[in-house]
Amino acid sequence: MARDLIVVGGGPAGAACARRAGMKGLDVLVIEKEQPPRRKACAGGFRPSLTNLLDFDISPVIEHESCGSHIYSPSGLRVVCTKPMLTGYTVKRSKFDQFLLRKAEEEGAEVQTNTEVVGVEEKSEQVVVKCKNGETFTSNFVVGADGVNSRVARSIGIKPRWNDDEIGLCFEAGVPMDPSDIARITEGPYGPDKLCIEVFFGGIQHGYGWCFPKKDEVSLGLGCLMPYAKDLRDAWVRFVESFEKRNGVKVDLSNETAMRVPLKGPIEKTVTRRALLVGDAAGFVSPATGEGIYYAIESGQIAADVVHDISEGRADGTWEYEKRWKSHTGKELKVSNFLANLLFNSEKNMELICGMAANDPVIRGHMTDLIGGLKPYSELRMSIMKRVMARHALTGIRMLY
């Protein structure tokens, strides 16, 4: 008997999809390659409104709440962009992802771990999912939530490979650190309960570095668009050295990973008749900030809703999924791409933006909103352009030429 739905990948996109499908009464199986808790290269920061997507409390897996960021310009100018409110959360992905997967199980999803999917074959009446261990499963629909190197996307021929200019490469490490050092390095103006994330411009073209605080470690990383990644390893070494020197700490890189991340927004075609791609597999990451967890969860949930609606006769095909994500998130991520092109276009632009932010509290507020995902990108683009034209017209012109 074919299941209603198989979800390939048990990251945030897959877990959110499976929970929603389970809540709607679908017979759903998640197939995950790794054995949780697995490490995932990720800074683990996300916007406060992610909690609005979820119907359960995530406080057990929150590491820190943040109140903004320290932004470093290419020349080393430090700008503190904060607000007296919650601007984001950080999590350890190993714990967070395992937690979400358990929440899917609570709603009846079956989860099979340690099982790698090696192929998906779409037939007229069902989908056959083949695993490396020789097992095969059948279902009416399959959701590809298997991340940036999606096997599902390749198998069904939607996205055989990413072009270099669509993808970023990052070095990331979870660096163990004494909590007092973490608090000192990332402290903000609103007390020890609200720390700052740190963002570093310069040293690499079309990219940035970061330090995101957790309870007993920081996520340290540096990434850029693939065409500029030739010197990324050297830039990463220099980045780590300067972090050590600035903060008087020794950085242990023993769990360093190199990982790709989609950075041009969602791909155009995300469905076939019986398959839907969600999360990184479909490119749902904000090009301006690298934030993908929010969009992974959102797209996973939309996919589950659509599969359910099809099974109930309320939607007549998977294309409904594309219609739903394109109507809002697709537009937002296009604006995010515009902002990324403006921001990361050159070190000159990064320096000019940091200079404006250092001298203008309104621009600092917009930067806090942008980095924290606190306002829609379309609204922010308008606000930033208005302010630059009103108060920084010459700088604005220099950014364009």
Ligand SMILES: Cc1cc2nc3c(=O)[nH]c(=O)nc-3n(C[C@H](O)[C@H](O)[C@H](O)COP(=O)(O)OP(=O)(O)OC[C@H]3O[C@@H](n4cnc5c(N)ncnc54)[C@H](O)[C@@H]3O)c2cc1C
């Ligand atoms: C260095 C770095 C830093 C980042 N920092 C942030 C950040 O701070 N905030 C943020 O919001 N986003 C961040 N992102 C992006 C974020 O990590 C992704 O957008 C998010 O993980 C996407 O979730 P997903 O569920 O689509 O994919 P994933 O989290 O990649 O999960 C995919 C799952 O599928 C499984 N899988 C893969 N192949 C198979 C297979 N063949 N068979 C079965 N299972 C399979 C994997 O084991 C994995 O568990 C970062 C990315 C990188 C690389």
